[in-house]
Structure formats: C-alpha cells, structure tokens
Amino acid sequence: MNSIELFAGAGGLGMGLHQAGFHPVRVVEWDRYCCDTLTENKRRGIKAMAGWNVTHGDVRAVDFSSYEGKLQLISGGPPCQPFSLGGKHRAHDDVRDMFPQAIRAVRQARPKAFIFENVKGLTRASFRNYYEYVRLQLEHPTIVARPDESWNEHLARLEGHHTSGSRTDLHYRVVTRVLNAANFGVPQRRERVVFVGLRDDLNVTWSFPTETHSLEGLLWDQTYGNYWDRHRVSRRGQLMSPRAIDRAKRIHIKPDSLPWRTVRDAIHDLPDLESLDGPPAGVLNHRFQPGARSYPGHTGSPLDEPAKTLKAGVHGVPGGENMLARPDGSVRYFSVRESARLQTFPDNFLFHGSWSETMRQLGNAVPVMLAQAVGESVAKHLTAAA
Structure with a gap:
C-alpha cells in the first residue's frame, strides 16, 4: 500500500507504518540532521527504508496533486505551536503551525486514510478550540480558510458545514485518542494524541486497537x-x-x-x-x-x-x-x-x-512499535474495504 510520510523526523512513525504494510513513495523532512539519519540508514540497507524517496526541504513547496488516486495513506507528525486564540490571527498563515500543510496534502492527494500524531498537550483545556479546529479541518479538508478570514471565523464556518449534513465534498471520518505507548509494549510512558481519518466513501468502521500491556x-x-x-x-x-x-x-x-x-x-x-x-x-x-x-x-x-x-x-x-x-x-x-x-x-x-x-x-520521534500497532489496524480495514 502506497503512502507519503510528512515531517518524518528520524523515521519512527514511517518505519512502524512500513512494518504495518505501508510503503512511502515520498518522505519529506526539512531538518538536515534528520535527513542525514534517514538517507544513511537507507544506504546501509535498513529494510523498512529501502524504497524511501527522501526529500530534504520545506513541505510548503511540495505539490501533492500528482498523487491523487494513488495513495492509501498520508502520515506524519506536523510541528505545532498553537497560535494565539485572540484577535484576527490568520491561523492558516502561521509559520509555526504545520497542520495546514498536512491538511493541504490530504486535500490535494485525497488518500484513503491518514494518520497524524502530536503532543498530548494539544488536548489541554486551554488549546481545546485549536484542537477542535484541527479536527474539523481534517474532516472537511476542502473547506479552506479564505485569505481575509481569521481562524475563529474559519472555525465557525467549519462548524456550520459540519452540522449541515452535507457530505458531497471530500470528507473523512476522523477519530482521535491520546495513546500511551507503554500500553502497546513500548518501554516508555509516552503519551501522544493520534488523529486517524478514513475517507467517507470507503464506508469503513474503525476504532483504535486494543491495548496489550x-x-x-x-x-x-x-x-x-x-x-x-x-x-x-x-x-x-x-x-x-x-x-x-x-x-x-x-x-x-x-x-x-x-x-x-x-x-x-x-x-x-x-x-x-x-x-x-x-x-x-x-x-x-x-x-x-x-x-x-x-x-x-x-x-x-x-x-x-x-x-x-x-x-x-x-x-x-x-x-x-x-x-x-x-x-x-x-x-x-x-x-x-x-x-x-x-x-x-x-x-x-x-x-x-x-x-x-x-x-x-x-x-521528537514516534515509537516504532506504537506506529506499527495503529498502522496494522488501519491497514487491515483498508484491505477489507478494497
């Protein structure tokens, strides 16, 4: 199953998803040291990275339209520094926040599914509106912020669209959960919030895998x-x-x-x-x-x-x-x-x-075993729906 890995870092998420059956046709990472780590391990013959096409650069410069209809999955850990919740801030234009770029990739490539992860702090009460804003954008990636639209105006429009019942555009069924890696066999108490979306037309029923430890x-x-x-x-x-x-x-x-x-x-x-x-x-x-x-x-x-x-x-x-x-x-x-x-x-x-x-x-990495556990569950359901 073909995928794209964004904000790859040292490759933990991508390696786990590879072991689950996804094979990245493109891997994007801007940090030079992380890219050195990725390319060196590909050169050394690490099996999970054998076919990785690593792009060292800014994800904002990548056009994902050519991948439309060719991907089962887009994944990654978008860097995220929540923007100010006050004023007329244009959230989609905040260089500290890469979630809009992840959403753009989904909008352009229209994969069957996506898996994005971030820090547990994103679920704190003080970031609740931001968290909901991200989730609604992932559910409705074609409802794009207008150039003169503030983030809260965009959120209100997303809420209106979400409650309208209209599903004629690109739409994903999104579930989120805070996962503790220790509960999946990782020797570390590491909590991350994970967003999983499956394209609505697939009609897939999915839930997070059962904890094993x-x-x-x-x-x-x-x-x-x-x-x-x-x-x-x-x-x-x-x-x-x-x-x-x-x-x-x-x-x-x-x-x-x-x-x-x-x-x-x-x-x-x-x-x-x-x-x-x-x-x-x-x-x-x-x-x-x-x-x-x-x-x-x-x-x-x-x-x-x-x-x-x-x-x-x-x-x-x-x-x-x-x-x-x-x-x-x-x-x-x-x-x-x-x-x-x-x-x-x-x-x-x-x-x-x-x-x-x-x-x-x-x-900054995602534990490989945690990524594999989530990825295997998504892969199983996509295969059944094929």
Whole structure:
C-alpha cells in the first residue's frame, strides 16, 4: 500500500507504518540532521527504508496533486505551536503551525486514510478550540480558510458545514485518542494524541486497537511473577513506591494484559558503559555521556519501570527523563542506543549527529512499535474495504 510520510523526523512513525504494510513513495523532512539519519540508514540497507524517496526541504513547496488516486495513506507528525486564540490571527498563515500543510496534502492527494500524531498537550483545556479546529479541518479538508478570514471565523464556518449534513465534498471520518505507548509494549510512558481519518466513501468502521500491556500486568509480574528471576536480580532491596505496593495488593487475579516493559527489560543485554574504557565494538551509538546529576524535577527514569517520556531537551541539553535512575539512587544519562531501544528502533539503525542532536531526534520521534500497532489496524480495514 502506497503512502507519503510528512515531517518524518528520524523515521519512527514511517518505519512502524512500513512494518504495518505501508510503503512511502515520498518522505519529506526539512531538518538536515534528520535527513542525514534517514538517507544513511537507507544506504546501509535498513529494510523498512529501502524504497524511501527522501526529500530534504520545506513541505510548503511540495505539490501533492500528482498523487491523487494513488495513495492509501498520508502520515506524519506536523510541528505545532498553537497560535494565539485572540484577535484576527490568520491561523492558516502561521509559520509555526504545520497542520495546514498536512491538511493541504490530504486535500490535494485525497488518500484513503491518514494518520497524524502530536503532543498530548494539544488536548489541554486551554488549546481545546485549536484542537477542535484541527479536527474539523481534517474532516472537511476542502473547506479552506479564505485569505481575509481569521481562524475563529474559519472555525465557525467549519462548524456550520459540519452540522449541515452535507457530505458531497471530500470528507473523512476522523477519530482521535491520546495513546500511551507503554500500553502497546513500548518501554516508555509516552503519551501522544493520534488523529486517524478514513475517507467517507470507503464506508469503513474503525476504532483504535486494543491495548496489550498494562501497569497492573507489571505489578503482578514483579509481585507474584518471575520478573526478578528473569533478570537474575534478588527481590531483596528492590524498591516499590507505597502507591505501587497498595495497588499491587488490590490485584487478586492475574491480569489478561501483558506487563508494561521496563527500562531493565529494554537495555539489560547492552554492555555496561561505565565498566568499559570506550564504546563497545559492534554496538552502534552506545557511548558514555558524563555530566548526569539528580535534583528536584530532574530525577531520571527508574530502572524497573517504563522510562519517562524522552524529551528533545532545551538548548541542546536533554532533561532528567533521559537519565537512568538505579535502585541505589545513582544516575547516568542514557546512551543514544539505550534511548533508541526505549523508542523501539532496531539495533542496526544508526543516528547521525552529536549526542545532544541525536537525543533531540529521539525525543521528537514516534515509537516504532506504537506506529506499527495503529498502522496494522488501519491497514487491515483498508484491505477489507478494497
């Protein structure tokens, strides 16, 4: 199934969707370091990227009309800095917001479906009108903002069209949900809002895939199961928070879901960097990064829980989420390879740039496994409707 990947970043969303059966005929990304990462891994023969046609440039310069009738999917993570909700601001002309470009791509190419993702913060109450504005534009991509129209005037017109019952133009059935990657087997508590739309004429009924992993599953495994034996770690001295202990005591039947995967699950077989004189042979992007320290609000990700959400960092400095917090209270920064494991990138995937630059790429990425889970569900329904 042919697709286009926009705002590709380091390729996590695109790789997961490839594994779900979608094959990008074009991949667009403006960041040079991300493009270097994409093209290098294509050159190195990463299977999921074999046919990627990577365009290094501004998506605003791309005309998608030539793809009309040729695509099953458009996907991506549009950069989004919500515009001011006051005044006569022209939302469609805000250079900080790339959702209008994603919507333009849908309008021009008319794919059977789309998958777009963004930060959970987009669903905050203070951004509620913006969130609704994005959703209605995705449902009705041909209702375009007029040159002299403010965003709230455009929103009102979209609402009027949406409630009119008219569906003669291009229309998508759109569902959105905040997904926690940990609930789909990713060793990281990473919440993203996902927009999925299926073209109305396909008459497809769809819902988000069922979660497969849970905190209750992890608590059961650590309290009654073989988590500690599996890792050859003594239960003695392993700390659980009072809240976790209380919750575990209330679990009387083994959950049907699998346990959340932890940092230890993800990185236990990688060489210990602090015991080596240099980077280990045969392990890509696995170097010790000095300088980690703990202070309030910067305490690291516990070894025996899913990692906190990896962040891109501020001014080139990743935050406390990008540190490993050991049971003895010591901390160190995750290596790039460890962070890639937490984002479920394959071990043969090579990241380009300095440590801070590659951590930025990873902090902005979509976990490959999460993308695959959503993509497989969409692909299944599109195949059934064909």
